[in-house]
Amino acid sequence: MAEDLIISGESKVEKYENLLPQLKGLLSGEVNKIANTANLCAALKTTFNWYWIGFYWVDTPDELVLGPFQGPIACTRIKKGKGVCGTAWETEKVQIVPDVEAFPGHIACSAFSKSEIVLPVWQGDKLIGVLDVDSDTLDSFDAIDEKYLAKICEILVHTF
Numbered sequence: 001m002a003e004d005l006i007i008s009g010e011s012k013v014e015k016y017e018n019l020l021p022q023l024k025g026l027l028s029g030e031v032n033k034i035a036n037t038a039n040l041c042a043a044l045k046t047t048f049n050w051y052w053i054g055f056y057w058v059d060t061p062d063e064l065v066l067g068p069f070q071g072p073i074a075c076t077r078i079k080k081g082k083g084v085c086g087t088a089w090e091t092e093k094v095q096i097v098p099d100v101e102a103f104p105g106h107i108a109c110s111a112f113s114k115s116e117i118v119l120p121v122w123q124g125d126k127l128i129g130v131l132d133v134d135s136d137t138l139d140s141f142d143a144i145d146e147k148y149l150a151k152i153c154e155i156l157v158h159t160f
């Protein structure tokens with residue numbers, strides 16, 4: 001039985017540091033990819049209240065498909081190389097976008113999304129999807145988010 005998260009910490013680093021051990025506990029008892037990915041999105045939403053948090057999984061050689069998420073409805077499929085997510089997949093690099101309107105080809109699932117970070121999700125040396133986080137304020141993400149969200153993805157993929 002899951003228990004409530006304890007949200008604590010003033011700074012972003014403190015919040016991530018407090019979240020990490022709780023996430024490990026939350027995810028370690030389950031091996032199902034959907035269950036753990038869904039709970040991970042809920043934990044991030046509860047902790048940071050970002051506008052949209054979710055996963056897109058590699059579904060075909062050139063297409064991502066929407067996975068578990070928290071937030072408003074979103075586009076279901078994204079082609080390789082398209083938008084921020086497709087770019088993260090194609091380049092295999094984290095994309096930090098301070099202003100989505102300045103990102104050529106950004107896919108606007110919602111007009112409220114202002115900044116975004118997308119991380120490739122690796123299972124061993126295989127890119128299996130991306131984690132996409134959107135904020136309704138400009139310039140919300142930096143190297144701290146990149147570092148901790150990468151750790152969080154690593155914790156996740158080791159559970160399934």
Ligand code: SME
Nearest residue numbers: 074083084085106107109
């Ligand atoms: N903005 C993303 C699309 C996904 S939504 O933000 C949930 C992109 O450009 O790839």
